[in-house]
Structures are given as C-alpha cells and as structure tokens.
Amino acid sequence: MPGQTILVVDDEERQREIYRDILQDEGYDTETTASGESALRLLGQKRFDLVLTDLNLTGMTGIELLSGILAADPTVAVVLITGYPSIQSAIEATKKGVYQYLEKPVDRDRLLEVVREVFERLEALKQTIIGDSPATKAMVRMILKVASTAHTVLILGESGTGKELVARGIHSHSPRGDRPFLAVNCAALTETLLESELFGHEKGAFTDAHQQKKGLFERANHSTLFLDEIGDTSLAMQAKILRVLQEREMLRVGGTVPIKVDVRIIAATNKNLEQLLKEGKFREDLYYRLKVIPIVCPPLRERREDVEELALHFVRKAATAAGREVEGITPEALEALRAYSWPGNIRQLEWAMERAVVLGESEWVEPRDLPPEILQPAPAASATQAGTQPNTGHGFGPVVPEGSWEEHEKAKILEALQRSNWNITRAAQLLGMTFRTLQYRLEKFGIKRP
Ligand SMILES: Nc1ncnc2c1ncn2[C@@H]1O[C@H](COP(=O)(O)OP(=O)(O)OP(=O)(O)O)[C@@H](O)[C@H]1O
Ligand SMILES: [Mg+2]
Known part of the structure; x- marks a missing residue:
C-alpha cells in the first residue's frame, strides 16, 4: 500500500x-x-x-x-x-x-x-474516531495503549464527547474484541432493575423471578462490560460493583454460590466524580479502583481543529443515508461551525449536519441550513467560548449553560416521536440512541405523550 x-x-x-x-x-x-x-x-x-x-x-x-x-x-x-x-x-x-x-x-x-x-x-x-487535533490523537493513542490490557478504564467527558465510541474502540481492539460488547446505562434504570440487570437473579428471588436469569456480569464473561453513567449509581450499588472488581466473582440476586467472572470493565460518566466524592455520593475506594486508567474526552470547543473534518464526515454520512448529493460545506458555514461553542459536543454537531443535509436544497451546506443557535450563539455561550477553560481533567460540571442545546435536543426528540407515532423503539432508532437512553431523556425532560 x-x-x-x-x-x-x-x-x-x-x-x-x-x-x-x-x-x-x-x-x-x-x-x-x-x-x-x-x-x-x-x-x-x-x-x-x-x-x-x-x-x-x-x-x-x-x-x-x-x-x-x-x-x-x-x-x-x-x-x-x-x-x-x-x-x-x-x-x-x-x-x-x-x-x-x-x-x-x-x-x-x-x-x-x-x-x-x-x-x-x-x-x-x-x-x-475522527479528528486530527492533538487531543483526539492522544485519545486514539490511549485507546490503543489500553486495548491490549485487561485493565479497568474510566472514561470522563461531557455529554456527546464520544465516551461510548472510545469504550467500543477499546473493546474492538482488545483480545476480547471478537466477543459481544455489552453495555448498560446505570442512570436509566431503577436501583432494583439495575441490580437484576447486572447480577441476574435466581428463580424465586422475588415475586416476578419466575426463572433464573443471567446478569450482564455473567453474560460479559471473557468480554467487556460498559458501565455508562456510573456517576449516577447509588452508594449501595457502587459497593456491589466494587466487590465484583475486587473479588472477580459475584452472586446472583437471591443466590448463595459465588460465580467467577472474567470481565473487563469500562466505566464512563459526565459527572464530576471528585465533586461527588466530596459530597459523599461516590465511594472513594471505587473511584480509585476505576481511575487507574482514566481517558478524558475533551469537549469539542477545546478541539476546534476537529470541527471541519467531523462536520464533513457527518455530512457525507447523512447524505448517503438520505440519498442526496452533497458536495461539502461552504466556507461561511464552516466559519460559523468553528466559532460555535457546542455545549452538546460532537453529538450536537452530528445532528446539526443531519438537519442541514435533510433541509438543505443546494449541493453545499450553507449558513442558512444551520440551526439558529449556531448562527447567533447565545451571549453566555460566546462568553464561555472567549474564556475557554483549560481542561482540568475531571471537572465536568455544566461548563456551558445548556439552555439552547437542551431546547434543541428536546425539539429533536419530539420530532422523532411524532415521526414514529410515539413508538419509542422506532424514535430511538431515528435518533441513533438506545431505547433506554431515550427513555432516560424523556424522563429528564418530562416529555409525555399528549
Ligand atoms: N471523534 C469522533 N469521530 C466521529 N464520531 C464521533 C466522535 N466522537 C463522537 N462521535 C459521535 O458522536 C455521537 C456521540 O458520541 P457518544 O455517544 O460516544 O458520546 P457520549 O460521550 O457517550 O455521550 P453521552 O454522555 O451523552 O452518553 C455518536 O454518534 C458518536 O459516534
Ligand atoms: Mg454515552
């Protein structure tokens, strides 16, 4: 070659x-x-x-x-x-x-x-993993470096920065890559459901336990389990997860015989775990156990060099999906994309490009095809942009007021629900989210069927 x-x-x-x-x-x-x-x-x-x-x-x-x-x-x-x-x-x-x-x-x-x-x-x-910025290259290097090991990895970053993509990258480049990658969104399930999902249960463990069920830890044996939004778990759940990490064995709910499991754990969160530690909401021992290998996915506004390549990638993808011919993005539109602060990060850019391809009428993505908030950034957003915070490593508070992006996300979800006639599975497909993530977002935004 x-x-x-x-x-x-x-x-x-x-x-x-x-x-x-x-x-x-x-x-x-x-x-x-x-x-x-x-x-x-x-x-x-x-x-x-x-x-x-x-x-x-x-x-x-x-x-x-x-x-x-x-x-x-x-x-x-x-x-x-x-x-x-x-x-x-x-x-x-x-x-x-x-x-x-x-x-x-x-x-x-x-x-x-x-x-x-x-x-x-x-x-x-x-x-x-698209992007040529030093930050993205460093991410790719870390992925390759940790993939070959079986170490636990903690992925930190704001929403939409590519945490799941990184987790999948690590898995597929690891010796476990031929086995299925299993994932659970810890924030999307109730405590009891999450426990039964992770650990499974014995027949008769509780009223509805008509059959024995294997949990994700068991099903992910010799493979990788992705614990997404680990910062949203309760202290009790954290203790149970820590036990599996330490003992390499677990009990099904209602079970008495420990089961050995060989699972590689990759955890992710958009929460500031150090803050949660201080507030007593996250166990210190689990934190140190997880953060042996931390990978930080920096916000898009801290790697603006990637915007053009990412935008073009998403435009091509959307054009193929929509069966449209799109040549590219005009310099004016690119300038607006580069200047924007992207509170919803790469996911927001992906959606903006899909929207532009679907709505656009010319062969080029033009400024008029972009969502209004990108063309007229809210004053708060541009202020943050001017004073771009250095990446503190684990400080993922709401750095940027999410107002306009949340509105945008809500509108996008409502649109998908209408298009799918409130079929959540179908709407999740349209949005490129898992069923559970969408359910979680519906709850978060308080969206109910009218
Ligand atoms: N470097 C990248 N190159 C190409 N696509 C990317 C990149 N980073 C993220 N994406 C895409 O952006 C979207 C969001 O990424 P992902 O779901 O991994 O983010 P996340 O950090 O897990 O977000 P959340 O915290 O909301 O769950 C996905 O469609 C993903 O494929
Ligand atoms: Mg995610």
Missing part, C-alpha cells in the same frame, strides 16, 4: 533483506536496521507506521524495543517475529501491547497477511 512505512529490525542481514524485498515488492516503504537501539533512534527521526522486529536481537530484546516504542508512540504497530515461540514471552508481549506475532520460518504470504491485517485494524480505528 503506498504511503505506509515499515521498519524492519533484525540482527541478521540476510533476514532483513528478505523481509524488505517482500514488503517493498508489495509497495510498502520499507527501511531496515540491525538493533533495537538504532530502531529507536530512527523512530525518533521519522514516522513509521509499523515495526517488524525479531524477538531475539543482540543488545536490546524485541520486547524491550516494544516497550520503548509504546512509551514513545503507541500508534506505531509492532509485529514480533519469534524463532522459539515461548508461551511466557508471548504473554509478556501481548500484555505490553504487541499487535501480532509471526513464527519463524516466516513465509511470504503469512508475512503480508499479518501486515495487511494490522493496517486494516489501524485504519478502522481512524475511521471511527
């Missing part, structure tokens, strides 16, 4: 040449070097997309090289070639985040297959 760069590291000159010839024939821009030390030097000077290295090198080992590369830039993919496949080193390398292994003797087809697969995976991630 043109444009993709590969660095081959092997202390045997003959081997380096063989790999280089195969890769170059295929169109990869390939360089070679004899040691881990020289590889790291080269990586400091030039960007390589993939490093293909022998495990046993003179001097620094392939594993040490891998660690060095990941520390400097986890977006560089590493493929290890090993002559003596040992389970121990394989486990060690997988934990550290190696992409793939190749066993010697390496034949041409296998080498090309593995390299192609690695590039396909990287490409897939780039196409789901």
Whole structure:
C-alpha cells in the first residue's frame, strides 16, 4: 500500500533483506536496521507506521524495543517475529501491547497477511474516531495503549464527547474484541432493575423471578462490560460493583454460590466524580479502583481543529443515508461551525449536519441550513467560548449553560416521536440512541405523550 512505512529490525542481514524485498515488492516503504537501539533512534527521526522486529536481537530484546516504542508512540504497530515461540514471552508481549506475532520460518504470504491485517485494524480505528487535533490523537493513542490490557478504564467527558465510541474502540481492539460488547446505562434504570440487570437473579428471588436469569456480569464473561453513567449509581450499588472488581466473582440476586467472572470493565460518566466524592455520593475506594486508567474526552470547543473534518464526515454520512448529493460545506458555514461553542459536543454537531443535509436544497451546506443557535450563539455561550477553560481533567460540571442545546435536543426528540407515532423503539432508532437512553431523556425532560 503506498504511503505506509515499515521498519524492519533484525540482527541478521540476510533476514532483513528478505523481509524488505517482500514488503517493498508489495509497495510498502520499507527501511531496515540491525538493533533495537538504532530502531529507536530512527523512530525518533521519522514516522513509521509499523515495526517488524525479531524477538531475539543482540543488545536490546524485541520486547524491550516494544516497550520503548509504546512509551514513545503507541500508534506505531509492532509485529514480533519469534524463532522459539515461548508461551511466557508471548504473554509478556501481548500484555505490553504487541499487535501480532509471526513464527519463524516466516513465509511470504503469512508475512503480508499479518501486515495487511494490522493496517486494516489501524485504519478502522481512524475511521471511527475522527479528528486530527492533538487531543483526539492522544485519545486514539490511549485507546490503543489500553486495548491490549485487561485493565479497568474510566472514561470522563461531557455529554456527546464520544465516551461510548472510545469504550467500543477499546473493546474492538482488545483480545476480547471478537466477543459481544455489552453495555448498560446505570442512570436509566431503577436501583432494583439495575441490580437484576447486572447480577441476574435466581428463580424465586422475588415475586416476578419466575426463572433464573443471567446478569450482564455473567453474560460479559471473557468480554467487556460498559458501565455508562456510573456517576449516577447509588452508594449501595457502587459497593456491589466494587466487590465484583475486587473479588472477580459475584452472586446472583437471591443466590448463595459465588460465580467467577472474567470481565473487563469500562466505566464512563459526565459527572464530576471528585465533586461527588466530596459530597459523599461516590465511594472513594471505587473511584480509585476505576481511575487507574482514566481517558478524558475533551469537549469539542477545546478541539476546534476537529470541527471541519467531523462536520464533513457527518455530512457525507447523512447524505448517503438520505440519498442526496452533497458536495461539502461552504466556507461561511464552516466559519460559523468553528466559532460555535457546542455545549452538546460532537453529538450536537452530528445532528446539526443531519438537519442541514435533510433541509438543505443546494449541493453545499450553507449558513442558512444551520440551526439558529449556531448562527447567533447565545451571549453566555460566546462568553464561555472567549474564556475557554483549560481542561482540568475531571471537572465536568455544566461548563456551558445548556439552555439552547437542551431546547434543541428536546425539539429533536419530539420530532422523532411524532415521526414514529410515539413508538419509542422506532424514535430511538431515528435518533441513533438506545431505547433506554431515550427513555432516560424523556424522563429528564418530562416529555409525555399528549
Ligand atoms: N471523534 C469522533 N469521530 C466521529 N464520531 C464521533 C466522535 N466522537 C463522537 N462521535 C459521535 O458522536 C455521537 C456521540 O458520541 P457518544 O455517544 O460516544 O458520546 P457520549 O460521550 O457517550 O455521550 P453521552 O454522555 O451523552 O452518553 C455518536 O454518534 C458518536 O459516534
Ligand atoms: Mg454515552
């Protein structure tokens, strides 16, 4: 593939040449070097997309090289070639985040297959997490870095910043990626329902428990469970979740026999957990357990460089869905998009672009196709915009008064409900939300069928 760069590291000159010839024939821009030390030097000077290295090198080992590369830039993919496949080193390398292994003797087809697969995976991630800003690139790097481990991850960010997208990205790039990603919105269920959803129940555990039911922790065994809006759980629920994280086992409601579970937990919240800690609404022990690996999704107003690429992406997507030809976005419209403060973040931008594509009549998205609040930002919104707050890491209070966006969201939900004749499942589909999220929003806004 043109444009993709590969660095081959092997202390045997003959081997380096063989790999280089195969890769170059295929169109990869390939360089070679004899040691881990020289590889790291080269990586400091030039960007390589993939490093293909022998495990046993003179001097620094392939594993040490891998660690060095990941520390400097986890977006560089590493493929290890090993002559003596040992389970121990394989486990060690997988934990550290190696992409793939190749066993010697390496034949041409296998080498090309593995390299192609690695590039396909990287490409897939780039196409789901759009944006070229330093903040978004850092997010992608973190995703790749933590994906290979089984560590608990805590994703923090305002509403609509891509927390769920990140969670899915981590799962699909992890060794668990072939299994289903299970998710629950902790804010959308009552305490009892959430407990039964997470832990399942034994037959007869309560009046309606006619049958035994497996909970999400059990169903997500060997896979990933996404606990969305964890900041909205009660202290009692937090204690139960913490227990599973610590003991790696759980009890069904009404059950007495502990069940072992191997579940990777990814939690997310738009709440300021440190504030909740102070108020005694979030358990400190659970907080520290979760925040071992925090990933912050910054608000869109702090990564304005991404607005254009995201907007174009959403316009193309909406145009395809609507069967319309749209060339792009006019410079005037783009300017308005870049200047706006986006209290609803990327989701709000996505909806604005869908609306523009559906309402627009020309082949270009023009300012008149944009929602009014984007063209005339409320004074409060532009004030925040001028004094853009630095990202404090965990401080996700309502940074921007949400007034106009909430109105917009409400209008969007009402429109979907009317179009679906108040069929919640269908309306949720139209809005691209899960049924539960929509239910939660209906409650939050107090929307009832007239
Ligand atoms: N970097 C991105 N590239 C492309 N699409 C994105 C990006 N970030 C977010 N999106 C899209 O924006 C929408 C909102 O993202 P997501 O649902 O992940 O946000 P969230 O932080 O979980 O929001 P909430 O707190 O409201 O649940 C989704 O449709 C998602 O696909
Ligand atoms: Mg979400």
